[in-house]
Amino acid sequence: MSAFKTLDDADVKGKRVLVRVDLNVPMENGVVTDDTRIRAVLPTITEIADKGGKVILLAHFGRPKDGPEAKSSLAQLVEPVASRLGRPVAFAADSIGPVAADAIAKLKDGDVLLLENTRFYKGEEKNTPEHVAALAALGDLYVNDAFATAHRAHATTEGLAHVLPAYAGRCMQKELDALTKALEAPTRPVAAIVGGAKVSSKLELLGNLVKKVDYLIIGGGMANTFLAAEGVAVGKSLCEHDLAPTALEIVEKAKAAGCTIVLPVDGLAAKEFKAGAANRVVVNGDIAADEMVLDAGPASIAAVIALLAKIKTVVWNGPFGAFEIPPFDTATNAVARAVGAKAAAGEIIAVAGGGDTVSALNQAGVADQFTYISTAGGAFLEWMEGKALPGVECLRKA
Numbered sequence: 001m002s003a004f005k006t007l008d009d010a011d012v013k014g015k016r017v018l019v020r021v022d023l024n025v026p027m028e029n030g031v032v033t034d035d036t037r038i039r040a041v042l043p044t045i046t047e048i049a050d051k052g053g054k055v056i057l058l059a060h061f062g063r064p065k066d067g068p069e070a071k072s073s074l075a076q077l078v079e080p081v082a083s084r085l086g087r088p089v090a091f092a093a094d095s096i097g098p099v100a101a102d103a104i105a106k107l108k109d110g111d112v113l114l115l116e117n118t119r120f121y122k123g124e125e126k127n128t129p130e131h132v133a134a135l136a137a138l139g140d141l142y143v144n145d146a147f148a149t150a151h152r153a154h155a156t157t158e159g160l161a162h163v164l165p166a167y168a169g170r171c172m173q174k175e176l177d178a179l180t181k182a183l184e185a186p187t188r189p190v191a192a193i194v195g196g197a198k199v200s201s202k203l204e205l206l207g208n209l210v211k212k213v214d215y216l217i218i219g220g221g222m223a224n225t226f227l228a229a230e231g232v233a234v235g236k237s238l239c240e241h242d243l244a245p246t247a248l249e250i251v252e253k254a255k256a257a258g259c260t261i262v263l264p265v266d267g268l269a270a271k272e273f274k275a276g277a278a279n280r281v282v283v284n285g286d287i288a289a290d291e292m293v294l295d296a297g298p299a300s301i302a303a304v305i306a307l308l309a310k311i312k313t314v315v316w317n318g319p320f321g322a323f324e325i326p327p328f329d330t331a332t333n334a335v336a337r338a339v340g341a342k343a344a345a346g347e348i349i350a351v352a353g354g355g356d357t358v359s360a361l362n363q364a365g366v367a368d369q370f371t372y373i374s375t376a377g378g379a380f381l382e383w384m385e386g387k388a389l390p391g392v393e394c395l396r397k398a
Helices: 034-051 072-083 098-104 122-126 129-136 170-184 199-210 220-229 241-258 299-310 328-344 355-366 380-384
Strands: 014-022 054-058 091-093 113-116 142-146 164-168 190-194 215-218 260-262 266-270 279-283 292-295 315-318 349-355 373-374
Touching: 014 034, 034 054, 034 072, 034 113, 034 142, 034 170, 072 091, 072 113, 091 098, 098 113, 098 328, 122 129, 164 170, 170 315, 170 349, 170 373, 170 380, 190 199, 190 299, 199 215, 199 241, 199 315, 199 380, 215 220, 215 299, 220 241, 241 260, 266 299, 292 299, 292 328, 299 328, 315 355, 315 380, 328 349, 349 355, 349 380, 355 373
Parallel strands: 014 054, 014 142, 054 113, 091 113, 142 164, 190 215, 190 315, 215 260, 315 349, 349 373
Antiparallel strands: 266 279, 266 292
16 A cells, blocks of 8 residues: 555545646757656546546746746647647646636636646745645645655645645656655665766765665766775776765775675776777776776676676666767666566566666666656655655655
């Protein structure tokens, strides 16, 4: 049973349902270039409408600074949402007040209405009681289906949940179920794969993971910092030498928690950072002063894939190397395909998230094989760091 209040707990028939969705999609020349976020919220919208609720969509778009602006208007999302939803979507040129109220009054059961950009008002991000009250006056129930904004305590992501009956939408529910299975109540052993450029950007993440997982597999530029801290030469590789004491501290915390840290034992080195650059496999420490490690090597790849044989849950954030340019995408692709194959076969639970991670898994052609892929970015990272997310905590069952 879910620890959160969901649509299974809500009676939406005949009710005005305020639904917070994430429609902050990329657009070029008025055309949506990636509709992933729109498609993600369609099940919730459809279910509420089919059950006779009046669906009132709350969303933001872009980063408006001084009130309404044409480039940030949600009016340009009406057609894309309607076409994918397969039913009409009305639009109100305001998110509170008479304009919004009049548009809602015209709704029949099962209708869908999109309100204007919630961030056109300062009270949205400041989560002021007055703005929350103005929004709450428009609805009978509140549904949050935007996990990507759940780390923000804004009026439409957290404030409304304290003044209206509040529930998680299906997209939010799916994300929370996946993350709970990955870190809060996982099937063990659990391995976390953490890559990326810098240790400094993931200190809290690493500190939390060593207490949660059985194996912490470190790749990318941050692996160089850990290796250098152990006295391994890394040439001119990306490395935060000043964080060597911090890296060693994380190693000690891992030992105390019974977590095994897995670092590369070899790498793919080159003298320049470009596609097709001349490269060679180097065993740890066997690197020239003018070379840089740009990917994990074959022995490291083999070791990680062998480890997967006994792993039951994998959480992934960050690539192993410079995956954007071949041949330095080799390790990321190889491990991604190995994890994807096991997840598709039902042998492991595989959850991944973060912009670079999603791009890398798509590039490897295995994103659809993973148990769950989060596109939430900041919220996903904060969850992995062990932080309480305001937009999630308010949805928990008492």
